[in-house]
Amino acid sequence: MTFPNFHQYGLALHTSSSQLGLSLSDFAQDTYTKTWDLDRELSNYLHQYLLDFIDQKTWQHFKFIAVAKGPGSFTSSRIGVVTARTLAQQLNIPLFGVSTLAAFAWFHQDKYDINSPIPVQMKASRGQLYGAIYTKNTENTGLKTILEDSVMMPEEWTQKLQDLQIFSQPLITPLALGMTANSVLELADYDWQQGKRPHWSEVIPFYGMSVVT
Structure with a gap:
């Protein structure tokens, strides 16, 4: 066949x-x-x-x-x-x-406008977390990475969001x-x-x- x-x-x-x-x-x-x-x-x-x-x-x-x-x-x-x-x-x-994290951001992309930042966070160990930031491409063909997947303390993550002037609540991944x-x-x-x-x-x-x- x-x-x-x-x-x-x-x-x-x-x-x-x-x-x-x-x-x-x-x-x-x-x-x-x-x-x-x-x-x-x-x-x-x-x-x-x-x-x-x-x-x-x-x-x-x-x-x-x-x-x-x-x-x-x-x-x-x-x-x-x-x-x-x-x-x-x-x-x-x-x-x-x-x-x-990118997949989770894309899973929720309908909630965001083109070029709107999509911050995502995931619990890590030792009190740390993973964080990344994306935006939807202008052509609506995937994501642009603003911040690569990174491991950091919560206060570092908060500071990065402030420095980048991102005020939307991060998406938090489930288990x-x-x-x-x-x-x-x-x-x-x-x-x-x-x-x-x-x-x-x-x-x-x-x-x-x-x-x-």
Whole structure:
């Protein structure tokens, strides 16, 4: 049997929190996202759920893979990135690494105007937090980074927001983030449309100082 539409789909994995999220799309009519609350059982079920998720499609249907690279759980982020790197290497297709914070910002992007700052924060360890700031691109094709993912004390974060004259309340990530897998996929697709084709070896986890190890 032949498949005339090989390499028409993107596939995203989000493993950086207690919730596994998978998303696939042809960016036209077929988009599907599913989540599982696996917590520490991720390594036991990821591969089986992934195979079940792609269902009738073969691996040759995918033109790229995207993965949430962190910040988040140290172990879970590593599992997701290693899995995504292995798949991209075996299939010889691009791999996009997307910030967990960027995906969360994009998940809520409808609440913000073009060029409005979107500050995002996530709890880290030792009283610290992760912070990043984005804006929606003028063309409404993804995000522009104002402040890269950073680890800092709360007072440092407050000062950065003041220095940048950002007065909107930061988005605070929940414990479960798998539902933003489609945001990972959409942000990767914007880069794909701009001609970016990152090699799998370029994607490494952003560990920082995560809470869960």
